[in-house]
Amino acid sequence: MVCPVCDTRYTETEGRACRRDCPLQRGCRLLSCPYCAHELPPPTRLTRLLARWLGRSEYAI
Amino acid sequence: MQPSTATRRADLRMVEGGAARDEPLSPPTPRRWRIALVGNPNVGKSVIFGALTGAYATVSNYPGTTVEVTRAAARSDATVEVVDTPGVNSLTPQSEDEQVTRDILLSGVDLVVQVADAKNLARALILSSELADAGIPFVMALNMMDEAADRGLRIDAGRLSAELGVPVIPTVAISGLGLRDLADAVPRAAVSRCRMHYSVVVDRALLRIERLLAGHSVSQRWLALMCLAGAETMRSWMLEHVVATARATIEATRHDLQTEMGAHIGYELHRQRVRAAEQLARRVTTVLHDEPVTNAPTTPETIIGVMALAACLALFSADMGVIPSTAIVWIRAAGWFVLVLAAMVAQGSATMRVALGRWASRRRSGPLVLFVVLYVLYQFVGVFAAGTAVNFLEKTVFGQYITPIIVGGIDTLAQAVAPSGAAAAVFQLARDLVVGPYGLVTVALTYALAIILPIVTAFFLAFSVLEDSGYLPRLAVIVNRVFRAMGLNGKAVLPMVLGLGCDTMATLTARIMETRKERVLVTLLLALGVPCSAQLGVILGFFGSLPLWAPLVWGGVVLGVLFAVGWLAARLLPGERSDLILELPPMRRPQLSNIVIKTVGRLQWYLREAVPIFVLGTLVLFLADATGALSRIVRAAEPAVVGMLNLPPKAAEAFLVGFFRRDYGSAGIYDLFQHGLLTPVQAVVALITITLFVPCVANFFIIVKERGVRTALAMSAFIFPFAFVVGGAVNIALRSMGLQ
Numbered sequence: 001m002v003c004p005v006c007d008t009r010y011t012e013t014e015g016r017a018c019r020r021d022c023p024l025q026r027g028c029r030l031l032s033c034p035y036c037a038h039e040l041p042p043p044t045r046l047t048r049l050l051a052r053w054l055g056r057s058e059y060a061i
Numbered sequence: 062m063q064p065s066t067a068t069r070r071a072d073l074r075m076v077e078g079g080a081a082r083d084e085p086l087s088p089p090t091p092r093r094w095r096i097a098l099v100g101n102p103n104v105g106k107s108v109i110f111g112a113l114t115g116a117y118a119t120v121s122n123y124p125g126t127t128v129e130v131t132r133a134a135a136r137s138d139a140t141v142e143v144v145d146t147p148g149v150n151s152l153t154p155q156s157e158d159e160q161v162t163r164d165i166l167l168s169g170v171d172l173v174v175q176v177a178d179a180k181n182l183a184r185a186l187i188l189s190s191e192l193a194d195a196g197i198p199f200v201m202a203l204n205m206m207d208e209a210a211d212r213g214l215r216i217d218a219g220r221l222s223a224e225l226g227v228p229v230i231p232t233v234a235i236s237g238l239g240l241r242d243l244a245d246a247v248p249r250a251a252v253s254r255c256r257m258h259y260s261v262v263v264d265r266a267l268l269r270i271e272r273l274l275a276g277h278s279v280s281q282r283w284l285a286l287m288c289l290a291g292a293e294t295m296r297s298w299m300l301e302h303v304v305a306t307a308r309a310t311i312e313a314t315r316h317d318l319q320t321e322m323g324a325h326i327g328y329e330l331h332r333q334r335v336r337a338a339e340q341l342a343r344r345v346t347t348v349l350h351d352e353p354v355t356n357a358p359t360t361p362e363t364i365i366g367v368m369a370l371a372a373c374l375a376l377f378s379a380d381m382g383v384i385p386s387t388a389i390v391w392i393r394a395a396g397w398f399v400l401v402l403a404a405m406v407a408q409g410s411a412t413m414r415v416a417l418g419r420w421a422s423r424r425r426s427g428p429l430v431l432f433v434v435l436y437v438l439y440q441f442v443g444v445f446a447a448g449t450a451v452n453f454l455e456k457t458v459f460g461q462y463i464t465p466i467i468v469g470g471i472d473t474l475a476q477a478v479a480p481s482g483a484a485a486a487v488f489q490l491a492r493d494l495v496v497g498p499y500g501l502v503t504v505a506l507t508y509a510l511a512i513i514l515p516i517v518t519a520f521f522l523a524f525s526v527l528e529d530s531g532y533l534p535r536l537a538v539i540v541n542r543v544f545r546a547m548g549l550n551g552k553a554v555l556p557m558v559l560g561l562g563c564d565t566m567a568t569l570t571a572r573i574m575e576t577r578k579e580r581v582l583v584t585l586l587l588a589l590g591v592p593c594s595a596q597l598g599v600i601l602g603f604f605g606s607l608p609l610w611a612p613l614v615w616g617g618v619v620l621g622v623l624f625a626v627g628w629l630a631a632r633l634l635p636g637e638r639s640d641l642i643l644e645l646p647p648m649r650r651p652q653l654s655n656i657v658i659k660t661v662g663r664l665q666w667y668l669r670e671a672v673p674i675f676v677l678g679t680l681v682l683f684l685a686d687a688t689g690a691l692s693r694i695v696r697a698a699e700p701a702v703v704g705m706l707n708l709p710p711k712a713a714e715a716f717l718v719g720f721f722r723r724d725y726g727s728a729g730i731y732d733l734f735q736h737g738l739l740t741p742v743q744a745v746v747a748l749i750t751i752t753l754f755v756p757c758v759a760n761f762f763i764i765v766k767e768r769g770v771r772t773a774l775a776m777s778a779f780i781f782p783f784a785f786v787v788g789g790a791v792n793i794a795l796r797s798m799g800l801q
Contacts, residue, residue, distance in 0.1 A: 004528035005537075007646040008103045011235075030563070030666055035103035035148070037556075038533070039563060041662030050661055054654035 001040055003033035010034050012043065094141040096247065097165055099192070100176035101184055102148030105204045107131075108234040109176055110145040113244060130161065137244065144170070150184070152191040152283075153290045153327060163287075166197060167279055167298070172250040173199040174243070179209035179216055179231070182346060186338035187331075189225060193253035196280035200250040201229045202243050207236075213349040221345040226254040255341070256282075259333055263289070263326075266318045273307040289315055290327035362416040365403050372399035373433045376440075380609045400437070408650050418648035421535040424542060431539060434532065438523050439601060439612065446519030447602030455511040455735075464503060468496050490687070499686050505679040508728045509672045513599055514664075517724075520598030521663045522656060529651035529659075533558065538645070547627040553583045560591035565759045567591070568767060581772060582630045584764055588756040589780055590623045595667065595724035600748055603731050610800070611745045618749050618791055671722060678721035682714060705789035706746050707796075709738050719751050721758055726751045742795045750788035753780065 001010050015031030030039040041047070098106045098113075114133035135141035146165050147158035154160035166173070173192060177185030185201075192199050203218055222229040228246040232239030259267070270285035287295045288311050299308055319326055376396040379389050407413045420426035471492050480488045496503050527533060541554045560567035564587050571583040592600060604612040685691035691714070695702075698713040706712070712733060719726020730747045733739050739747065756764070764773040 004531070004646075005533045006103070010103075014107065029669075033103075034107075037567070037569070038528075041659060041666045044662060044665050046665060047658050047662045050658050051654075054658065 001031065001033075003036060003038050003040070005038040006033065006036040008033050008035045015040070015042075094138075095144060095170045096135070096141060097144045097146050097162075097170040097173050098176060099146050099162060099166070099173050099188065099199075100148060101150055101178060101181070101188065104148070104176045104178040104185070105232075105234040106145055106148065106176045109174070109202055109204070109232070109240065109243070110143060112136075112234065112237070112240040113174070113247075114143050130165070149188070151187065151331065152195065153287055153331075166195060169279075170197065172247070173197050174202060174247065174250075175199050176202045176204050176234075179203050179206045180212055180214060182216060183335070183339045183342040186341050187334050189227075189253060190255065190257045190334055190338060191283070191286075193225075193256050194280065194286055195283040196252050198250040198252050199227055200243070200246050201225065201227060202234070202239070203229055203231045204234050206231045206238075207233045215347045215349060217345045217347070221341075224255060224341060224345065227251050257334055257337055259330065262318060262321055263330065263333075266314050269314050270311050273310055274303065286330065289318065290330055359412065359416075362410075362413050365406055365413065366416065366420060368399050369403035370429055370433060372396040372403075373436050376400075377436060377609075414648040414650065418531065418535065418645070421532055421648075422538040422645065427535070427539040427542075431536065434527070438520075439604060441523055442516060442519045442598060442601040443603070443605030443612075445605075447516050447605040450515035450519070451512055451602065454515055455507065459507050459511045464496060464507075467502055471495065493687075494683055497683070499679055499683040501676060501679055504682070505672070505675040508725065508732065509668075509675045512728045512731060513595065513671070513724055514667075516602035517595055517598040517667055518660065518664060520594065520601065521660045521667075524594065525656040525659045525663075526651045529649060529655055531646050531648045534645050543624070544627070547624060553579065553586075556583050556587060557591060560587045561594060561597060564588065564591060564593050564756060565763045568760060568763045571767070581768060582627070584768055584772075585630075585776055585779075586623055586627060588760060588764065588776055589626060589783075590619050590753055592752050593723055593757075595671065595722070596727050596752070599724045599727040599731060600752070603727065603734070603744070603748065606731075606734065607741050607744060611741055614745050614791070614795070615748055615752070618787065619752055622753060622787060671724070674722050675725055678718045678725055681721075682718065701785050705785055705792070706743075706750060707792050708743050708747055709733070711738065712743075712747055715747070716751060716754060719754055719757075723751070723754075723757050726754070740801050742792070742800050745795065746788050746792045749791055750784050753784035753787055756780075 001012065001015060002008070003010070010033065012031060014034050016029075029042050031042050032039050043051075096113075098110050100106045110131065110133070114136055130147070131145040133143055135143050144165060146162040149159040149162045151159060152163050152166065154163050175185070175189060175192060177189075182203075189199075189201065201221075203216060203221070206216070209216060216231075218229045218231050228249050228251075230239055230243045230246050232243055234240065258264075266289060267282065267285045270288055271281040274281045274284050274288075284295075288299070299311070303311070315326065322329055372395070375384070375392050378384050379392050379396070384392055407417055417430070421430045475488060475492070478488070493500060495501055498504075537554050537558045540558055544554055544557075556567040556571045567587050568584050571580045571587070600615070604615075682691065685694065694717065695710050695713045698716070699710055702708050702713045702716070703710055712730065715726045715729030715733065717726075718729055727748065730739070730744065730751060733747075734744045761773060761777070764776060768776075
C-alpha cells in the first residue's frame with residue numbers, strides 16, 4: 001500500500017497492526033497508515049480481481 | 062552481533078568499579094546488552110527490527126504512557142535485547158512518542174541502529190546530529206534506497222560514512238536487501254564525530270550548563286542542549302538529578318540566552334541543526350533528474366487557474382440566483398466547459414499540477430482552491446448523486462418493486478396460512494418487523510441501500526480522486542494556518558483532517574499530542590464537530606435538495622463553533638505551540654483504475670460495517686416501538702426537539718439512531734425532509750444539531766478507552782445540551798431573518 005496523504009509504503013499486516021485498538025476492528029477492517037493513520041479499505045477478493053483485470057498489482061498511486 | 066569493543070570497554074569499567082567496592086560473593090549477573098532502533102516515523106524500523114530479532118517480540122506500553130514499545134532478543138545473540146522505539150523527528154521531545162524514545166536513550170542503551178529514509182536524508186541527519194551530541198554509538202541503515210533511486214537521488218554511502226564517522230549501510234528493508242550487511246556492521250557502531258557547531262553565544266551557554274551537569278553518565282552536552290531548548294519533560298529529570306542551586310543557574314543561563322537571541326532557543330537550535338543537516342545531505346547526494354517541483358507557475362497555467370476560479374464563481378452565482386435567468390443556461394454551459402478543460406489540462410500537464418500544488422498550500426490561494434474543490438464536490442455528490450440516483454433507487458427500485466414484492470409475498474403467505482388468535486398477532490408482528498414503519502426493509506435496507514449507498518459511492522469516488530491527487534496533505538497545511546490563528550498546537554491538524562474519514566481512528570491519533578490537556582481538547586473537537594466520511598457524504602447529498610444558503614449556514618455554524626471552542630480552549634490551556642511536520646508528496650494524476658479499485662473496496666467495507674449496524678439500530682427502534690418505550694422517549698425529548706429546535710417529534714428518532722451511526726441519523730432527517738415533514742430551515746437546524754451531537758457508539762467507546770469513563774461522560778454531558786442550544790439559536794436566527 002502507498003498512503004495517499006504522506007506517501008508511506010506499508011504492508012497489509014502493518015496497516016492492520018496499527019489499528020488494533022479500534023473497537024470496530026473486527027467489523028470494519030480498514031487499514032490505517034502507520035505514520036499518519038489515513039485509512040484505506042483492505043484488499044478483498046473482489047478488489048484483487050479488479051486490480052488484476054485493470055492491470056494493477058496493489059493499491060498504489 | 063555484539064557491540065563495539067570501545068562501547069564494551071566503557072561499560073566494563075562501570076561494572077568493574079561496582080564490583081571493586083562491593084566485593085560480591087557470587088559472580089555478578091551479566092547485564093543485558095541493549096540496542097535501540099531509532100528513526101523518523103515510517104522509515105522501515107519495524108521491518109529491520111523483524112530482521113534483527115527472532116519471532117518472539119514483547120509489545121508493552123512504556124511505563125506511565127499509552128505508547129507501545131516492542132522488544133525482542135537479537136537473532137544472533139539471545140543476550141542482546143533489541144528495542145524498537147517510536148518514530149521521532151527530534152530527540153528534544155514535543156510529543157509522548159518522542160519523550161518515550163528520548164527516555165529509552167536516557168535510561169542507557171549500548172548502541173543505536175538509526176534507520177534513515179534515503180529519499181529524505183536531511184530529516185534523518187537531524188537525528189544523527191542529536192545522536193552525535195548524545196555521544197551514543199550508532200550505525201546508520203540507509204533505507205528505502207530503491208525509492209530514492211526512483212526519484213533520481215543517488216546517495217554516496219561511503220562519503221556519508223566518512224563524514225559521520227559511523228558505518229552507513231544502504232538497505233531496502235522491505236525486500237531484505239542489505240540487512241545481512243547491517244547485522245554485520247552493528248558491532249562496528251561508533252560515536253559520530255559529526256557534532257553540530259552552534260553560534261558562539263549558544264556554545265558559551267552550553268559549556269556553562271555542561272559544567273553544572275558533570276558527573277552524570279549521560280552526555281552532558283546532550284543534557285545541556287535539552288535544558289537550553291526548554292524541553293518541558295526535562296524539568297522532572299532535573300528535579301531528580303540536579304541540585305537546586307545548579308537548577309537556578311541553568312534557568313538563569315537559559316533566560317540570558319533567550320534575551321540575547323531574541324528568538325525561541327529550541328526553535329533556533331533546531332533551525333541551525335536543519336541547516337547543517339541539509340548542507341551535509343547536499344554534499345553526499347547527486348540528483349540525477351530534477352523534479353519540476355521548484356518551477357514557478359507560468360502565465361498559461363496562471364490563466365487556466367484564474368479561468369477555473371472565475372467559472373466556479375459564475376456557477377455559484379447562478380445557483381444563488383444572482384445572474385438573470387436568461388443567461389443562466391449559457392453561464393452554466395460555459396462554466397462547466399472551463400472546469401472540465403482545466404481538469405483535462407491538469408491531468409495532462411505536469412507543470413500545471415505543480416502549479417496547482419503550490420496554489421493549494423499557499424496562504425492566499427489555498428482557500429480559493431478549497432472553494433473550487435468543495436463546489437465541485439457539492440455538485441457531484443449533492444446535486445448529481447443525491448438528486449438523481451437516490452430518487453431512482455428509493456422511489457423506483459424500493460418504492461415500486463422491492464417493498465411491494467415483499468409486502469405482497471407476506472400478504473399472500475398470510476392468506477394461505479390464515480393464522481388466527483395469538484398466531485395472527487405473532488404474524489402481524491413479524492410483518493411489521495420486515496415492512497412495518499420500523500421494518501428491516503422499509504427502514505434499515507432502504508436507508509442503507511437506497512439513500513446512503515448512492516451518496517457515499519459518489520463521495521468515495523470524489524474522495525479517491527482527492528487523495529490520489531495529493532490534495533489532502535495540502536488541505537492539512539491550510540487547516541494548520543486556521544489552527545495557528547486559534548492558538549492551537551500544529552499537531553492537532555492531522556487528527557482533525559483524519560476525522561473526516563473516521564472519528565474513531567482520529568481519536569486514537571490524538572495520542573501524538575504533547576500533553577493530556579491537548580489530547581482531551583482534540584478529542585472534544587473531534588466528537589463535537591467533525592463529521593465522519595459517511596455522514597459528510599449524506600449531508601452533502603442532502604444539500605442538493607436544499608437552497609444554497611443551507612450549506613453556507615451549516616458550514617458557517619459548524620466551523621464557527623469549532624473555532625470558538627478551540628480558541629477558548631487554547632486560552633484556557635496555555636503552552637508552547639509545536640510545528641506540524643508533514644512531507645508534501647507531489648501533486649499526481651489520479652489513475653482511473655486505482656480510483657475504481659479503492660471505491661469498490663470502500664463500498665465493500667461500508668456494506669459490511671454499516672448494514673449490520675443499521676439492522677441493529679432498526680431492531681432497537683422496532684422493539685422500543687413495540688414496547689411503548691419509543692413514544693416515551695419521543696415525549697421526553699419533546700421539550701428539546703419540538704420546543705427548542707421547532708422540529709416534529711418524529712425527529713427524535715433520528716437523533717436516537719444517530720448514536721449508532723452518525724450517517725444513520727442524518728439519513729433519518731433526509732427521509733423526513735423527502736416526505737415533506739421538514740422545511741429547509743428545520744432541515745438545516747436538525748443537520749447542525751446532529752453534526753454537533755454526541756459521537757457514535759464506536760467513538761464513545763474509544764474515548765472511554767483513551768481518556769477514561771469520567772472524561773467521556775463529561776464530554777457527552779457538555780456536547781449533548783450544547784448541540785441543542787446551538788441548534789435552538791440557529792432556529793431563532795434563521796426565522797428572525799424570515800427564512801422558512
